[in-house]
Ligand SMILES: [Zn+2]
């Protein structure tokens with residue numbers, strides 16, 4: 001097998017196994033923390049897993065190309081010597097990657113909510129009503145392709161330490177799964193505090209899945225707030241619903 005074929009095969013397998021392991025873990029955790037939450041959603045979960053595995057192949061291919069370009073050709077800006085750039089760049093590069101990813105996601109996501117693109121690219125993702133932990137990569141192939149290219153392209157342009165890249169990919173995986181699992185994993189104090197004011201978690205993204213044309217962001221609420229598409233936190237997440245309603249302060253946030 002050539003090195004290129006090996007890199008492609010390895011990355012597709014890694015993305016698929018990562019999906020099965022992480023979504024599987026959080027789906028299992030959901031049955032412990034919120035028994036019965038996914039009751040009656042068997043057929044939907046089967047669809048979510050099918051689309052996600054197809055998406056894993058589409059995400060894995062450009063990742064494999066980037067891996068080949070890094071290890072075999074030395075063409076990327078991925079570095080392993082922590083002293084190659086100022087140390088501060090390691091945390092900063094994580095933020096830069098996440099911010100660019102978030103901006104790209106916000107605008108492509110908003111575009112995909114235009115009726116023509118919605119039907120062709122994004123309806124599959126919204127078929128999950130409500131989504132489960134298995135919906136993290138439940139995308140139509142066109143949507144997968146649009147999402148799969150950004151990070152592999154960025155590694156050719158913006159220097160990043162391999163460990164920082166690992167953090168970016170872990171953050172991406174964690175939020176992708178937990179934002180869809182139907183309950184809030186972060187403490188209520190955080191969600192209603194400064195963390196939740198800046199960051200997106202399940203309470204925020206769940207509202208996108210119920211109300212559609214709002215809360216488009218991926219990690220940060222920055223673009224939603226700037227462009228007036230932020231409608232605040234979901235009132236009907238299974239965990240927080242009662243608590244949120246009780247805490248009067250968040251009612252205003254929900255109305256957004
Ligand atoms: Zn979603």
Ligand SMILES: [Zn+2]
Nearest residue numbers: 109113122208
């Ligand atoms: Zn959407």
